[in-house]
Amino acid sequence: MAAEVGKDKLLEMYRTMQTIRQFEERLRDIFKEGKIPGFVHVSIGEEASATGVCAALTDTDYITSTHRGHGHLIAKGGKISPMMAEIYGKSTGYCKGKGGSMHIADFEIGILGANGIVGAGLPIATGAGLAAQVRGSDEVAVCFFGDGASNEGTFHESLNIASAWKLPVIYVCENNLYGEFTAGKDVTSVKDIADRARGHDMPGVVVNGNDVVEVYETTNQAVERARRGEGPTLIECKTYRWEGHVVGEEAFMGDKSYRPKDEIEEWKKRCPLITFEQRFVPAGVVSQAEIDAVKAEVAGVIDEAVTFAEDSPLPEPAEALDDMFSAA
Numbered sequence: 562m563a564a565e566v567g568k569d570k571l572l573e574m575y576r577t578m579q580t581i582r583q584f585e586e587r588l589r590d591i592f593k594e595g596k597i598p599g600f601v602h603v604s605i606g607e608e609a610s611a612t613g614v615c616a617a618l619t620d621t622d623y624i625t626s627t628h629r630g631h632g633h634l635i636a637k638g639g640k641i642s643p644m645m646a647e648i649y650g651k652s653t654g655y656c657k658g659k660g661g662s663m664h665i666a667d668f669e670i671g672i673l674g675a676n677g678i679v680g681a682g683l684p685i686a687t688g689a690g691l692a693a694q695v696r697g698s699d700e701v702a703v704c705f706f707g708d709g710a711s712n713e714g715t716f717h718e719s720l721n722i723a724s725a726w727k728l729p730v731i732y733v734c735e736n737n738l739y740g741e742f743t744a745g746k747d748v749t750s751v752k753d754i755a756d757r758a759r760g761h762d763m764p765g766v767v768v769n770g771n772d773v774v775e776v777y778e779t780t781n782q783a784v785e786r787a788r789r790g791e792g793p794t795l796i797e798c799k800t801y802r803w804e805g806h807v808v809g810e811e812a813f814m815g816d817k818s819y820r821p822k823d824e825i826e827e828w829k830k831r832c833p834l835i836t837f838e839q840r841f842v843p844a845g846v847v848s849q850a851e852i853d854a855v856k857a858e859v860a861g862v863i864d865e866a867v868t869f870a871e872d873s874p875l876p877e878p879a880e881a882l883d884d885m886f887s888a889a
C-alpha cells in the first residue's frame with residue numbers, strides 16, 4: 562500500500578509531522594517559561610491524523626479545526642511565523658495578536674478557523690460543504706473534532722443533514738480517549754465513534770490514527786467519494802495526547818491523576834514519527850540521512866518563528882477595538 566504513496570509524499574508527510582512536533586514542543590516549553598498569555602492545548606502524539614488527512618486535500622478544500630488545532634493548521638499550510646507570533650499575542654500574528662492559539666484562520670488556503678467552542682466546527686464545515694455543492698465546485702470540507710465533541714448535538718445535526726443532502730464533507734474524529742479530564746469510555750455510548758455513522762447512513766471507518774499512511778489513504782477514498790457527489794464519510798482516528806489537556810495542567814491538577822502513567826508510556830511507543838522511521842528506514846524507502854536532514858531543517862524553521870515572534874511588537878492599545886467586527 563505504502564509503495565503506491567511514493568517517496569516524495571512520504572517525506573513530505575514526515576516533514577509535516579516533524580514541524581507539528583517541534584512547533585508544539587517549543588511552544589510547550591515557552592509557555593512554561595510564562596511568555597505566552599492564555600491557554601495552549603498541544604497535540605503532541607497526534608501528528609499523524611492532521612498530517613495524513615490534510616495531505617489528501619488541495620489548497621481550495623476547507624478545514625475546520627479545534628482548540629487543539631496547531632497541527633491541523635500547519636498540515637493545511639498555515640504559516641509558521643505568524644502562527645507563533647499570534648500565540649505570543651504579537652501584532653505580526655495571524656489575528657494581529659488578538660486571537661491567540663484558538664482563533665487562527667487563513668481563508669486563502671481554506672483554513673476556516675481553530676475554535677475554542679467544542680463541537681462548533683461541525684456545522685461550519687457542513688455549511689462549507691453545502692456552499693461548495695451549491696457553487697457546483699469540486700471542493701470538499703473536512704471537519705476535525707474530538708471524541709468529546711462527538712457527544713454533542715452539533716455532531717448529530719451536522720452528520721444528519723450532510724448525509725441527507727449528500728454534502729462533500731469528511732468528518733474526522735480524533736479519538737484521544739479523553740475529553741478534558743474525563744475518560745471517553747465513561748461517557749460515550751459506543752466503543753467506536755465510527756459506528757455512529759450508521760445512524761446517519763454514511764460510511765464510518767476506524768483507522769490507526771498514529772499511522773500517517775493509513776490516515777492518508779483512507780482520507781483519499783473519502784475525498785474521492787465526496788468529489789463524486791456521493792456524500793460524507795466519518796473517519797475515526799484512534800490516537801492519544803501525550804501531554805495534559807492544557808499545557809501546565811499539573812499546576813492546578815496537583816497529584817490528581819485521571820489517567821494511568823503506564824497508558825501514557827504505552828502510547829508513546831506508538832509515536833507516529835518513530836513508527837514511521839522504524840518502518841521506512843530499514844525498508845530502504847527513506848534514508849536516515851534524509852530523516853536527519855528534515856529534523857535539522859525544521860528546527861531552523863521553528864527557531865526563525867520564535868525569533869520573529871519574540872522580536873515583534875505587541876499590538877498598540879489604541880487598536881484594541883479594531884477588527885472586532887466583519888465589514889460585510
Ligand SMILES: Cc1ncc(C[n+]2csc(CCOP(=O)(O)OP(=O)(O)O)c2C)c(N)n1
Nearest residue numbers: 629677678679707708709710737739740741
Ligand atoms: C461547548 C463547550 N463545552 C465545553 C468546553 C470546555 N472544553 C474545552 S476542551 C473540552 C474537551 C474536548 O474534548 P475532545 O472533543 O475529546 O477534544 P480533545 O481536547 O481531547 O482534543 C471541553 C469540555 C468548551 N470549550 N466548549
Ligand SMILES: [Mg+2]
Nearest residue numbers: 707708739740
Ligand atoms: Mg478527546
